[in-house]
Amino acid sequence: MNINATLIGQSITFFLFVWFCMKFVWPPIMSALAERKKQIxxxxxAGERGKHELELASRNAADSMREAKGQAxxxxxxxxKRAAQIVDEAKGxxxxxxxxxxxxxxxxxxxxxxxxxxxxxxQVAALAVAGAEKILRREIDAKAHxxxxxxxxxxx
Amino acid sequence: xxxxxxxxxxxxxxxxxxxxxxxxxxxxxxxxxxxDGHWGLAHTSQEAKDMGFWAFHVDSLxxxxxxxxxxxxxxxxxxxxxxxxxxTGWQNFVEWIIEFxxxxxxxxxxxxxxxxxxxxxxxxxxxxxxxxxxxxxVDHIPELAKAFGLPFFKVVPTTDxxxxxxxxxxxxxxxxxxxxxxxxxxxxxxxxxxxxxxxxGILVNLxxxxxxxxxxxxxxxxxxxxxxxxGEMIFILIAIMFGAGVGFGLLAxxxxxxxxxxxxLIITLQAFIFMTLTIVYMDMAHQEHH
Numbered sequence: 001m002n003i004n005a006t007l008i009g010q011s012i013t014f015f016l017f018v019w020f021c022m023k024f025v026w027p028p029i030m031s032a033l034a035e036r037k038k039q040i041x042x043x044x045x046a047g048e049r050g051k052h053e054l055e056l057a058s059r060n061a062a063d064s065m066r067e068a069k070g071q072a073x074x075x076x077x078x079x080x081k082r083a084a085q086i087v088d089e090a091k092g093x094x095x096x097x098x099x100x101x102x103x104x105x106x107x108x109x110x111x112x113x114x115x116x117x118x119x120x121x122x123q124v125a126a127l128a129v130a131g132a133e134k135i136l137r138r139e140i141d142a143k144a145h146x147x148x149x150x151x152x153x154x155x156x
Numbered sequence: 157x158x159x160x161x162x163x164x165x166x167x168x169x170x171x172x173x174x175x176x177x178x179x180x181x182x183x184x185x186x187x188x189x190x191x192d193g194h195w196g197l198a199h200t201s202q203e204a205k206d207m208g209f210w211a212f213h214v215d216s217l218x219x220x221x222x223x224x225x226x227x228x229x230x231x232x233x234x235x236x237x238x239x240x241x242x243x244t245g246w247q248n249f250v251e252w253i254i255e256f257x258x259x260x261x262x263x264x265x266x267x268x269x270x271x272x273x274x275x276x277x278x279x280x281x282x283x284x285x286x287x288x289x290x291x292x293x294v295d296h297i298p299e300l301a302k303a304f305g306l307p308f309f310k311v312v313p314t315t316d317x318x319x320x321x322x323x324x325x326x327x328x329x330x331x332x333x334x335x336x337x338x339x340x341x342x343x344x345x346x347x348x349x350x351x352x353x354x355x356x357g358i359l360v361n362l363x364x365x366x367x368x369x370x371x372x373x374x375x376x377x378x379x380x381x382x383x384x385x386x387g388e389m390i391f392i393l394i395a396i397m398f399g400a401g402v403g404f405g406l407l408a409x410x411x412x413x414x415x416x417x418x419x420x421l422i423i424t425l426q427a428f429i430f431m432t433l434t435i436v437y438m439d440m441a442h443q444e445h446h
Contacts, residue, residue, distance in 0.1 A: 002205055003318060004188070006213040010220065010313075010322025017224045017282060018326075022274035025231045029254050030273075032238035039240050 125153040174396050181294060181392050183308045184213040184316055185301070199307045213316055215301075220313040223285040224278075231281075253281070257431070264435045267442035269334070272435060279323070280431040286313045287384060287423030291416055294391045314384040314426075317377065324377035327434055331372065334441040343444070372437050376430060383426050387419055 129149055179201060186204035188211025189195050197214070198204035204211065234250040243251055257280060261273045289312040301309030313319040335344045348365040349358050394415060397408035 002184075002186070002207075002211070003321070004186075004207070004209050004211045004213070006184075006211075006216055006316065006318035007322045007325070009212060009217050010319045011326040013217070013221055013224060014278070014282075014323050014326045017228060018271070018275050018278045020228050021231070021278045022271055025228065025235045026254075026274040026277065027270075028235040028238045029231075029251065030258070032240055033251060033255065035240035 121156050122153075125156050128152070128156065177396060178389075178392055180308065181298065181388075182310065182315075184310045185215040185306055185308045187212045187214045197307065213310075213318055215309050215311065216313040216316040216319050219289060219311055220282070220286055220319055223289075223313075224282050227278075227281045227285055253277075260432060261435055264432065265439045265442075267338075267439065269438070269442065271330075272438050275327075275330070275438070276431045276435050279327075279434050280427050283314060283323075283380065283430050284424060284427040286319065287427060289313070290315070290384060290387055290391070290419060290423060294388070294395050312384060312388055314380055315388045317381045320377040320381040320384075321373075323430075324373035327376065327437065328373035331369075331437050331441045334438065338442050339444060372433075376433055376437075380426050380430055383422060387415075387422055390415055391419075 129152075183201045183204065186198040186207060187195065188198065188204070188207030190198075190203070191206065198207060198211070230246070231250055234247045238247070254277065257277045258273060261276050265272050292311055297311040298309045310316060332344075335347075339347065348369070349361055351361055351365060353361055391412070394408050394412050397404045397411070399405075400408075
């Protein structure tokens with residue numbers, strides 16, 4: 001329990017320990033701790049950013065999906081319209097063709113009828129002339145009365 | 157820390173009475189100048205006392221040095237490979253302690269000084285380790301020392317006032333040094349002379365502030381010394397009980413165990429108090445009073 005030079009020895013030892021601690025122990029560990037803290041903070045920030053980016057990307061994906069769907073629907077609608085149009089056009093063409101053919105047939109029929117009527121008229125005229133000739137054989141000079149005969153033929 | 161080892165107390169050895177036993181346990185191994193002019197180890201308490209101031213407590217110095225080197229080596233090994241990667245095992249533990257001390261320093265010390273945190277850590281760990289020696293069974297080390305021919309061996313350096321006063325005085329020097337450095341010599345003396353009563357009460361001020369200043373290292377040293385000394389004394393008293401029959405022996409075993417468990421708290425608490433007060437005193441040294 002005596003106070004003696006141990007006191008001085010302990011003081012010096014203590015100072016040496018503190019000095020060593022301050023020089024070689026404390027700073028490297030503290031800097032490592034600080035660096036780790038920073039790394040963790042960075043990591044967390046990166047994670048946050050990644051999450052944000054993922055959100056953004058999924059939103060983008062949903063957007064393009066919706067757009068693509070819209071475009072597809074539009075394309076389909078257009079195609080349907082075009083198909084209907086083509087069908088309509090085909091229908092129109094067919095109708096026109098049919099009409100044209102009907103008109104042609106009618107015209108031919110008319111022509112045929114006219115021709116037949118003409119033939120009939122000529123034959124009737126010839127018959128009439130022949131009849132009249134038979135009746136008037138003696139009195140009518142075919143040559144002298146040609147214009148008269150022609151007029152009659154026209155009236156038939 | 158085991159309780160079974162105290163059979164060696166009392167009768168079975170050269171130490172004959174309880175009083176001698178206690179005295180023997182409280183005597184440091186002293187190295188100094190003997191009356192015949194040679195330097196050597198004191199073999200009795202009286203001899204140690206007669207050596208005067210220029211003598212050394214080999215046990216206190218040796219054990220504290222050993223523990224301090226152990227502490228610095230263990231922590232230095234972590235510091236050398238400290239990195240920002242995932243810490244493992246011992247590194248984790250060291251970092252935990254360092255964070256704890258850093259938090260304490262940040263909480264109490266408002267100035268900027270790279271010395272304070274390492275100082276606090278050295279104080280805490282070193283004192284803790286020295287206190288921890290208290291948990292070794294009180295007879296083991298002295299008996300071992302006897303086998304090596306050493307008359308005494310007090311294994312707990314903090315039960316030696318030289319150790320606690322040595323640290324307290326070192327801290328006292330730091331307080332004075334930083335007070336003068338931060339406030340200037342005039343500022344420091346002015347703080348002592350002109351507070352709290354201003355110029356007219358200069359003598360009272362000097363007395364009050366002087367006592368205040370001197371009380372810091374003394375309270376630091378005595379608190380630690382007193383607690384550890386008392387704790388050690390109780391261990392020794394319990395150890396004496398082992399020699400007083402089976403009933404007392406059993407009781408002593410229980411008491412020994414209980415006191416050791418309680419002591420785990422005390423040694424940590426004392427180390428922590430010493431550290432905290434060191435930080436606070438350093439903070440006061442750095443702060444400008446108005």
